[in-house]
Amino acid sequence: MRQWLHPLSPVTHGVKKNFDEALNRTLDRSVRLAVTGLSRSGKTVFITSLVHQLIHGMNNDHLPFFELVNNDRLQGVKQQPQPDLHIPTFRYDLSLDSLMADPPAWPEPTSSISEIRLAIRYQPQNTLLRYFAPVNTLYLDIIDYPGEWLLDLPLLDLSYEQWSAQIMALCDQAPRLALSQAWRMFMDSLDLLAPTKETQLRQASELYTEFLHCCHDKQYGLTLLQPGRFTMPGDLKGAPLLEFCPLLKIPAHGHKATDSFYATMKQRYESYKEHVVRKFYKDHFCQFDRQIVLVDVLRAFNTGYATFKDMQAAIELVLKSFHYGKSNLFNRLFNVKIDKLLFAATKADHITPNQLPNLERFLVQMLAQSNNNIKFEGVKTETVALSALKCTQAANTEFQGQQISCIKGIPKHSDKPVALFPGEVPVDIPVPEDWLQDRFNFIDFRPPAASQWQNNRLPHMRMDRALQFLLGDKF
Ligand SMILES: Nc1nc2c(ncn2[C@@H]2O[C@H](COP(=O)(O)OP(=O)(O)OP(=O)(O)O)[C@@H](O)[C@H]2O)c(=O)[nH]1
Ligand SMILES: [Mg+2]
Structure with missing residues (x-):
């Protein structure tokens, strides 16, 4: 017998919500904009400023390059409940509170994914559309996630043995060579073919994680650190999924024991690939429509050549997630739909205005090879030097x-x-x-200080150019 659902039952409510979401997507009424970058690159401040600029967008003098605002078609912007209840909320309120405090403070660092939804009401540009629907709504979901998670993509194509060999090659050079001493000594003391002891597994992964944190310290500022979740664990902090590390030496072939230290490490590595890396790409990355990658180029200059080269290599690795060529790993595994990608050099207020073109040109050069590959895949890219909050x-x-x-x-x-x-x-x-x-x-x-903001708006540099590139064509 056919069963009708009560219109207000939780089941119908859920179905209706999913249907509405799908409809919004199909009718181009919702956009998922992902914001990423290595740690401290400026993601939280960027999203806080972006939301703030949009919410206060009705006054068109602070976003001159954003056509929606400049043409007076913006009707209002409001924060809305986010569609994905399993993703933590991006705490715009807390970030803004700390920037507005007396004295003002920077928002706290974050180490996981978060999301915020805005409803943007606007008049369409197209006169025919305006006749049928004088006011439209675009739902903008902004997702903040650590760029370190993208460093894990190559793992999907590497066996445990291949990955271990790559890490060991890195660890043979300064400063990693000295920083990895404690972890190496412990690994050297183990019999890799003896049955696994949980305490040894834990200690090995703890020492390896400590080593990664030392590399990340301000003094060295290294960023090419795998696995990405070891420095940015998100909700996996303390989970056994993160209890493994690479091996210094791979035991000879033909070893069959399934309970050895080596075999257990290998299994954990495979679980990490499946349940952490692949899951992130499937559940999140493949749902993004637009992406901005923030790069703190200036910080890399401060620390030295080795840090600079390391950061360049890390960013190139991060950008591999956007090469979706027919023959490559990504295309074989996932169906990605990002069609616009903006590279932004952040904290442009750290330099004099006459240096801005240099900063932009430098970022273009730094990313030249990756950018070529991405453009080749048909993704529109652009580079901008910006400051989400102008402090100078x-x-x-x-x-x-x-x-x-x-x-x-x-x-x-x-x-x-x-x-x-x-x-x-x-x-x-x-x-x-x-x-x-x-x-x-x-x-x-x-x-x-908030008292110095003009017209109660967060002062910024070129956020309007970022908005125009990322969203301009949606209105
Ligand atoms: N002058 C200036 N400094 C900025 C700007 N944006 C970020 N910063 C500085 O960079 C630091 C990090 O900014 P966040 O936005 O927290 O960076 P994040 O990428 O979210 O950092 P994690 O959450 O730790 O990964 C801030 O505490 C500021 O010191 C900016 O537009 N101008
Ligand atoms: Mg953050």
Whole structure:
């Protein structure tokens, strides 16, 4: 017998919600915009500023390059309950509260995925559409996730033995060689073919994780750290899925015991690939429509050549997730639909305005090879240097009888404003000698007091250009 569901039953409600979501997608009424970047690249501040700029977008003087606002077609923006209840909410309220506090503070670091939904009401540009529906709504889901998770993609194509060999090659060079000592000594003391002891597994993975954290420390600033969840565990912190590490030496072939330390490590590695890496791509990455990758180029300059090269390699690895060529791993495994990708050099307020073109050109050069591959796959890409929250003011000062441009702001660990010339951004990829003469001095600043914001808007640089590229064609 046919059973009718009560219109208000939870089942019909759920079905209706899913149906509405699918309909919104089909009619191009919802966009999933993913924001990523390596840790401290500026994701939380970027999303907070983006949401803030949109919510206050009715005043069109602060987003001149965003056509929707500039053409006066924006009717209003509101935060809405997010569609995916299993993803933590992006805490716009908390981030904004800390930026507006007295004294203002930067939002706390985050280590997992989060999401926020905005409903954007607007007048369509197309006059015919405007006749049928004078006001439309676009649901914008913004997803924040650690770029470190994308470092794991190549694992899907590597056996445990191949991956171990790659990590060992990296660990044979400074500074990893010295930093990995404690972990190596412990691994050398183990009999890899003896039956597994849980305590040894745990200790091996803890020492390996400590090693990764040391590499990540400000002093070394390394970012090419695998597996990605070991430094950014998200909700997997303490889970046995993360209790494994690479091996220094692979035992000879023909070893059959399934309960040995080696065999257990290998099984854990395969579980990580299946339940963490593949799951992330399937459940999240494949649902994204648009993507912005934030890169803190200036921080890499500060630390030295080795850090710079490491970051470049890490970003190239991150960008492999966007090469979806017919023959490559990604296309074989997943069905991805990202059609626009923006690379943004963040914290552009750390340099003088005349250096902005250099910063943009530098990022283009740094990503040239990856960008070519991505464009080849038909994804539209663009590069911009921006600041989600402008903390400095451009100024001129006299030095040895000459006028030079500088920036004024309050350094992060001070309460006194300074005026400084932070250095020129090179246009070409620098050589090791460039670091010998204290050439780069890009320091961190404190957020400006809310009382200094113009018209109660977070001051920014070029957020409108980012919005136009990422969303302009949707309205
Ligand atoms: N001057 C300036 N500093 C910024 C800007 N955005 C971020 N920062 C600095 O960069 C730090 C990190 O910014 P977040 O937005 O928290 O970076 P994140 O990528 O979310 O960092 P994790 O959550 O730790 O991965 C901040 O605490 C600020 O010091 C900006 O637009 N201008
Ligand atoms: Mg964050």
